[in-house]
Amino acid sequence: DVKVTQSSRYLVKRTGEKVFLECVQDMDHENMFWYRQDPGLGLRLIYFSYDVKMKEKGDIPEGYSVSREKKERFSLILESASTNQTSMYLCASSSLGLAGGHSTYEQYFGPGTRLTVT
Amino acid sequence: LAKTTQPISMDSYEGQEVNITCSHNNIATNDYITWYQQFPSQGPRFIIQGYKTKVTNEVASLFIPADRKSSTLSLPRVSLSDTAVYYCLVGDMGTGANNLFFGTGTRLTVIP
Numbered sequence A: 001d002v003k004v005t006q007s008s009r010y011l012v013k014r015t016g017e018k019v020f021l022e023c024v025q026d027m028d029h030e031n032m033f034w035y036r037q038d039p040g041l042g043l044r045l046i047y048f049s050y051d052v053k054m055k056e057k058g059d060i061p062e063g064y065s066v067s068r069e070k071k072e073r074f075s076l077i078l079e080s081a082s083t084n085q086t087s088m089y090l091c092a093s094s095s096l097g098l099a100g101g102h103s104t105y106e107q108y109f110g111p112g113t114r115l116t117v118t
Numbered sequence B: 001l002a003k004t005t006q007p008i009s010m011d012s013y014e015g016q017e018v019n020i021t022c023s024h025n026n027i028a029t030n031d032y033i034t035w036y037q038q039f040p041s042q043g044p045r046f047i048i049q050g051y052k053t054k055v056t057n058e059v060a061s062l063f064i065p066a067d068r069k070s071s072t073l074s075l076p077r078v079s080l081s082d083t084a085v086y087y088c089l090v091g092d093m094g095t096g097a098n099n100l101f102f103g104t105g106t107r108l109t110v111i112p
Helices: none
Strands: A004-006 A010-013 A019-025 A031-038 A042-051 A054-057 A064-070 A073-078 A087-094 A097-099 A102-104 A113-117 B009-013 B018-023 B032-038 B045-050 B053-056 B061-064 B070-075 B084-091 B106-111
Touching: A004 A087, A010 A019, A019 A031, A019 A087, A019 A113, A031 A064, A031 A073, A042 A064, A042 A073, A054 A064, A073 A087, B009 B018, B018 B084, B018 B106, B032 B061, B045 B053, B045 B061, B045 B070, B070 B084
Parallel strands: A010 A113, B009 B106
Antiparallel strands: A004 A019, A019 A073, A031 A042, A031 A087, A042 A054, A064 A073, A087 A113, A097 A102, B018 B070, B032 B045, B032 B084, B053 B061, B061 B070, B084 B106
16 A cells, blocks of 8 residues: 655744655656645645655745655655644645656645744 | 546445546547545555556446547446446556546435
8 A cells, every 4th residue: 555654743943943844655656746725725735745856836835945866765844834724734746657648646645743933 | 647537425325326527638649548436634645557448357447539538437236335436547657657547526415
């Protein structure tokens, strides 16, 4: 089974702190994702990486950065945490499959990190 | 861009068939439609994926009409353990992750 692990289930940080959220996958997947999930807003993509050292901004990248130095690890960084970044953060990974010439994917999610910024 | 719209919530009695519809009027030619299930305090879990017509697996069926502007997830004979939030995702990884859109999800409550 694919396993995606996140470094913490719950995290409490103070405003202005630098925060690192770590995600590790064990299936040699090319793609990794960071989402945040807020009530009424569903899942929103923060950043995406399709290879080591490669990244793309998602819908809401402001206030976040990412790092992917190894294929299995994708880190989300809050340079200076703010209260509006209090949220559930979900990491996912996927391979890139092809069917009939189109790209397909199945994302495997970690359990999430509930971050509270006070 | 293929935005998605789903009902916010649905209730169903145990043993009934449940159909959840997702609208995606601007779906692109290369986009696939994927449904995920999420239980409280867990990450979403893949249920089913399709491109057109009908797809069936051991847990659900996915119906996609010819114009592909909507899709319907069908759960046969639901049980209490099917109570969860169901997300519709439309997109194509080949054109970048910015083309991936999760809906806000449908909260399904199964009643005894």
